[in-house]
Amino acid sequence: MATIIDGRKISSDIKVEIKAEVDALKNKGKRAPHLAIIIVGDDGASHTYVGGKIKACAAVGFEYTLMQFAESISEEKLLKHVHNMNTDEDIDGFIVQLPLPAHISVDRVTESISSEKDVDGFANENFGSITSNYPLLMPATPLGVMELLKRYEIETEGKNCVIVGASRLVGAPLALMLSKEGNATVTLCNKHTENLASHTKQADILxxxxxxxxxxxxDMVKEGAVVIDVGTTRVKDDTKKTGFKLSGDVVYDDVAPLASFITPVPGGVGPMTIASLMINTLRAAQKNLL
Structure with a gap:
């Protein structure tokens, strides 16, 4: 049976480490790092995620500002708020919670965020820096995956890593990180990939x-593979108080006996995304507070 990769524990460990660094900053007479969060509309999942980020800020000693706007806000008005965040010297990093309403361009909004404050790591400059020798703020979820692999001492060098899902938020940047930092051989699969199982069965890390x-x-997983499940979908479940459960991409109960390591959903990669957001905010603040 696989070793369970406990994202909640690793995330908690990281928060303790960050809090120690925040305390050290304060002891030197510096202010605490400050994260701002913009949320548009009333999407229940988004408000849950934002609540988790606020809770994390409190745990590590960050200041935070939450800005909530109606779904009807115009793109131009939202961009003005983004500009204000970019120029506010008391804000070290900020995020615009996705998804956004259909009338607002996600690309236009994320690209208007200053790369130095882009703690989600979405901006082109930060994305492009993955392949440089001087990486900037890394995309949060892939950074969380890399942190899990490191802390569980899972070797990536020379390994066959197969990533299913080539999105700009996770799959594409993670492929670059595993290749550049992890020295792995990476196969990136997308919705056009034919015979997906023929690729996944070759994976040392899937x-x-x-x-x-x-x-x-x-039947898509090689025995002894490391399985990282980033997929998180709300599935209707009337037995739960919330009316839904979180489900990953991996059929966990069937795959876990085959794998050497596996992440559960929930409790695997999810908590690491928030931990990575805290890491990036601290990094951004440290540059500002020199």
Whole structure:
């Protein structure tokens, strides 16, 4: 049976480490790092995620500002708020919670965020720096995956890593990070990939980041593989108080007996995304507070 990669524990460890660094800053007479969060509309999942980020800020000693806007806000008005965040010297980093309403361009908004404050790591400059010798603020979820691999001492060098899902948020940047930092051989699969199982069965490290429950079955996984499930989908479940449960891409109960390591959903990669956001905010603040 696989060793469970406990994202909640690693995330908690990281928060303790960050809090120690924040305390050290304060002891030197510096202010605490400051994260701002912009959320538009009333999407329940988004408000849950934002609540988790605020809770994390409190745990590590960050200041935070939450700005909530109606779904009807115009793109131009939202961009003005983004500009104000870019120029506010008391804000070290900020995020615009996705998804945004259909009338607002996600690309236009994320690209208007200053790369120095882009703690989600979405901006082109930060994305492009993955392949440089001087990486900037890294995309949060891939950074979280890399941190899990490091802290569980999972070797990546020379390994066959297969990533299912080539999104700009997870799959594409993670492929670059595993190749550049991890010295791995990476195969990046997308929705056009033919005979997906022929690729996944070659993986020493298999990452699925699609958001399609049940996509990865046991017949697609090599015995002894490390399985990282980034997919998180709300599935209707009347037995839960919330009315839904979170489901990953991997059929966990079937795949876990085959794998050497596996991340659960929830409790695997999810908490690491927030931990990475805290890491990036601290890094941005440290540059500002020199």
């Amino acid at each position: 990452v699925s980041a699609v958001g399609l429950p049940g996509l990865i079955t046991k």
